[in-house]
Each structure stands twice: as structure tokens, then as C-alpha cells.
Amino acid sequence: MGLQYYHTTALEDWVTKFYSRLKIFRPEDINPVVISQKLSIFLREKPFSSTHQVVGRFRCIVVDSRLSKEEKREAFFHELCHILRHVGVQSMMPEAFRELQERDAKLFTKYAAIPYHMLELIDWNERYIIEQMAHMFKVTPKLCEERLTQIQNRILVNHSCFSNHFMCFA
Structure with missing residues (x-):
């Protein structure tokens, strides 16, 4: 997979800096209790x-x-995002603002569970890559599939922009 064409989002960069401050550099370092x-x-x-x-x-x-162990881990990341990045009581805020916070928490969960700075540890040629990722990051195959699709789509968009010399904003 052409990770050189992958461009991180501001939220992914935020998660990487956050993990660096906590000295989280490998999948086994991602421990909700710690x-x-x-x-x-x-x-x-x-x-x-x-x-x-x-x-x-x-x-x-x-x-x-x-919940299963994997689902508990994902729920932890979701709630952690709310604590670290959001303010206010959702039941008392406008629907659009609540939806924005929920979308942010869903993205944060993907990035915190399978962070950018650990993508190089994935064997991209593995036939059962979803299972490999689920085992490595201790999350559900569904989350791994969503993250993998997200990575592939971003690489595809950025690679085609680079190849066609278009100015793209992916």
C-alpha cells in the first residue's frame, strides 16, 4: 500500500502528539487503564x-x-474524546452541535485505536489484514474495516491527484 500518498488529518496529528506525550508508540502501549x-x-x-x-x-x-473486550476499548476511546475535546452537556445543546461532537468522537475512536504513527507496523500484504489489525490493536474487525477503507480511500484520492497533477484537497 502506498502510505507515502496518505495525508493525515488535523485530528490524526492531534492523536499522534497526544500519544507521544503519553509515550505510546506501539499497539501494546495503547492501554485504557494506563x-x-x-x-x-x-x-x-x-x-x-x-x-x-x-x-x-x-x-x-x-x-x-x-460489551466485548474490543467493544469496551472502542467505547473508552469514544468517551475519552468527549472528555479531552468537548465541552457542554449534550442533552442541552443544539442537535447540530451534538452531532458534530459525536462525529468527532467516532473519528477520534478510529485514530486512537489505530493511530497513524503505527500504520507502518501493519503487514499490508497480509491476506487476512482485517483480522491482523483486529488482533494487533485489540478492536473489532468492523472498526478495522472502517479504518482500512478510510486509509485506502485517502491514498487513492491523493495518489490520483498526484498522478494527474490536479490540485486536490483530500
Whole structure:
């Protein structure tokens, strides 16, 4: 795969800098418990929908204990994004603003689960690449498939722009 044609987004760059500050450089370094501890965020599991809470300096993520290990990990990233990047109570904000925060959290989840600076560790010639990624990053195959499609699409757009000498903004 032509990763040289892949261009990161501002959010991907933000995640890479965030992980660098936390000394997260390999897939095995991505540990929700350790990340929570480093950020002084209480992490709990309870049998209800995943959520987060910020009250003054108190920050907490509650992950739905009924989910699979991989789904719990993805729920953690989603809620972590809300704590790190968003403000306000979603139930009291305009629908469009809430949707924008949710879209940001979904993208953040992909980038935090399978970060740009670790893409070079993936065997792009692996026949079962989705399974390889799911095992390596400990997330669902669905998330891996979405991230892989996103990577391939961005490379395709940027490569065709480069090849055709068009000015593209991908």
C-alpha cells in the first residue's frame, strides 16, 4: 500500500502528539487503564450504556460491562474524546452541535485505536489484514474495516491527484 500518498488529518496529528506525550508508540502501549491513570481519569465498568462525567476536576469514564473486550476499548476511546475535546452537556445543546461532537468522537475512536504513527507496523500484504489489525490493536474487525477503507480511500484520492497533477484537497 502506498502510505507515502496518505495525508493525515488535523485530528490524526492531534492523536499522534497526544500519544507521544503519553509515550505510546506501539499497539501494546495503547492501554485504557494506563491512559486513564496518566490523565487522572477514573475508569469504571457498569452494566449500562457507556458514558463520561466531568465535574470540576473530577473526570470519569464508565464503560458498559456487557460489551466485548474490543467493544469496551472502542467505547473508552469514544468517551475519552468527549472528555479531552468537548465541552457542554449534550442533552442541552443544539442537535447540530451534538452531532458534530459525536462525529468527532467516532473519528477520534478510529485514530486512537489505530493511530497513524503505527500504520507502518501493519503487514499490508497480509491476506487476512482485517483480522491482523483486529488482533494487533485489540478492536473489532468492523472498526478495522472502517479504518482500512478510510486509509485506502485517502491514498487513492491523493495518489490520483498526484498522478494527474490536479490540485486536490483530500
